[in-house]
Amino acid sequence: MSNKTVIKQAINRILSPPVPAPVVKPAPPAPKYVDKTIVCAGCGASFTWEATDQAYYARIGTLSAPRWCPPCRRKRREFFQAHPEFDRK
Secondary structure: OOHHHHHHHHHHHHHOOOOOOOOOOOOOOOOOOOOEEEEOOOOOOEEEEOHHHHHHHHHHOOOOOOOOOHHHHHHHHHHHHHOHHHOOO
16 A cells, blocks of 8 residues: 555544444343242142242243242152152253
8 A cells, every 4th residue: 555545544534433332221120029829730739939039040040930849849859869860861
């Protein structure tokens, strides 16, 4: 490139309007959580999934509600730990 071309490009860069900053949208409001009553898939008992638990699981990325009540979850966990041949993985 010739010196004239380089100088013209430099002048154009200096005189060109600045690039506008991107528009940043505000974050959506945090969802409101309420206690939910769920029927256990194992024993059929109803249990409460508390709003604080829902907020915690949403924060770590779990999107689905529990299907098993805490005692049934404990029993299932103990069973699969005791019987690795039934491991679902």
